[in-house]
Amino acid sequence: MARLGRSTWDLQQNPVYVSGVGTVAGQVEAQGPLGQDFDIRLDNDRIDDDTWEHSEQRMFSQAVQTAMEKAHVTSEDVDVLVGGDLNAQLTGFYFGTRAFLRPALGVYSACASICESLALGALIVHTGHAQRVIVGTSSHTSTAERQFRYPTEYGAQKPPTAQRTVTGAGAAVLSRASSTIQLTHATIGSVVDYGIKSPWEMGAAMAPAACDTLLQHLRDTGRTFADYDLVVTGDLGHIGLRLLRKLLLERGINPEPERLNDCGALIYDAKQPEVFSGGSGGACCTIVTFGHLFKRLLDGTYKRILVSATGALLSTVSAQQSDTIPGISHAIAFERKDV
């Protein structure tokens, strides 16, 4: 019931744990530097489906299935699924989780959806209204390109500020059953609009929101960057991460280089073809956090991390109507517990 400031939920009193995770990585993601950290590594982003959308839905299902297996539960043990994706009307989530026949709550904050899902899923478990909640998101470079920019087949050239939408999906089972990774805090972000209009500059559109949410989290909890072994943003990419450092510095905050990173900067090797400024997409923060960072919490490399997923709030229609691209970011704190 504790309430820290206006935007952070302290969930330590009725603790919420991560009981199991599942991650699916597309071909380029599987070949990247974190490839070995993912459960399912695809060698073909289409799998054997008739459309990219159906492939993404299948990835979502696979991630949920894997998370349930690792948590030793079946769908009947799951009280509710919370998640989202980048497709209009959340067809990735709803079609991807339909077969589990469980209550479902779709959320959308673009690529920040995983932290929105974690916040709400954890709150439901925290209150005791559910024993187990599954949270998850997906994205697919080929469904996202035609959703937000041009169909891949069109072959549009991209500037170096562009980011590659991660193909993949990730899911986690949250429960009250004690385990090594505890979800301790959720900070809900506000819409922050710096007036960016180019859909090729997502990092610039989202960095101000990440800055706003990180500062809010530190104010609300009384913590500093030094209290975290790692603070990661969702998918600012290399350029957005540089902008975030600049925004923090303007506010007198200068985190050590190794203490602040970005999932979009981590997921690809700059030598991989056409990864531009790094990864983005609803699955970027999800599979890096659940696949890569959670392994470092489990092996003791990290004791406490903060993950602030970042979303760019544009649609085909808003871009065509020359609207700006506001950003939003929600932050989740995880801690290693010795159980």
Added chain:
Amino acid sequence: MARLGRSTWDLQQNPVYVSGVGTVAGQVEAQGPLGQDFDIRLDNDRIDDDTWEHSEQRMFSQAVQTAMEKAHVTSEDVDVLVGGDLNAQLTGFYFGTRAFLRPALGVYSACASICESLALGALIVHTGHAQRVIVGTSSHTSTAERQFRYPTEYGAQKPPTAQRTVTGAGAAVLSRASSTIQLTHATIGSVVDYGIKSPWEMGAAMAPAACDTLLQHLRDTGRTFADYDLVVTGDLGHIGLRLLRKLLLERGINPEPERLNDCGALIYDAKQPEVFSGGSGGACCTIVTFGHLFKRLLDGTYKRILVSATGALLSTVSAQQSDTIPGISHAIAFERKDV
């Protein structure tokens, strides 16, 4: 902390109240039989904006502003906004609430989004993590037509099973401060797919989900239809409501005619032009509930009602790819408290 069954949250222990509501109705809705129940009645669905989308965003802002005024709060008193709309990537919600500069959680379950927002908003207040939450949704017939079917300007003919997307927006302030209307239970629905493929038959696509959620709610709470003065679904329309009665009857349940109704059947007079099987859209259930039904709770006509908003889970892309249209429905129970 009580937990009834697997899908209903009992929120009575730390009670959540409706402190104020705001409703905006488009031209056709304002001329309908419930017209006098809405706060802002438009005589022009475009207001004075350059696009239909911007008009919808303005309606959303107006609904939130009105709800805050009636609850005697300003945006600084609001901890978080929870809501959604039918536009791809929730631009109605995010652009419509951007100016309030408050934490925001976008949700999507098509026209069931208002009950998803009420469930999550109430849960946040219930836990004590927020003092005040605003929930709301919007829809606009002209933004929805081009999102889901054809642009209005195309002049496509519609079959009698079609429904008119409600133009309007509604918002409510939820808080722990005691007032006449209490939100007591939330039942989270599952995705239910009866294989409907026509975007002109939303009532048929959603009725099975409404049936599933209503039965789940009654099972979880041990209540029957007789425990409610009125049970309303969100936007099944006249045809969908008939299908719901049939589905209930197949399960041996035959509610009295006056005890089961539908917001989409209530909002228009069948004599109004081009309203077909009735209203639909994210704002349909919202403005009928907040504008019309809450007045009947306040004046004592009703003591207890159940509102089960209904959503059809289709997108332009899923329709083009010949996917089915699954439905989902979430139910919220409201009670009059003599304070």
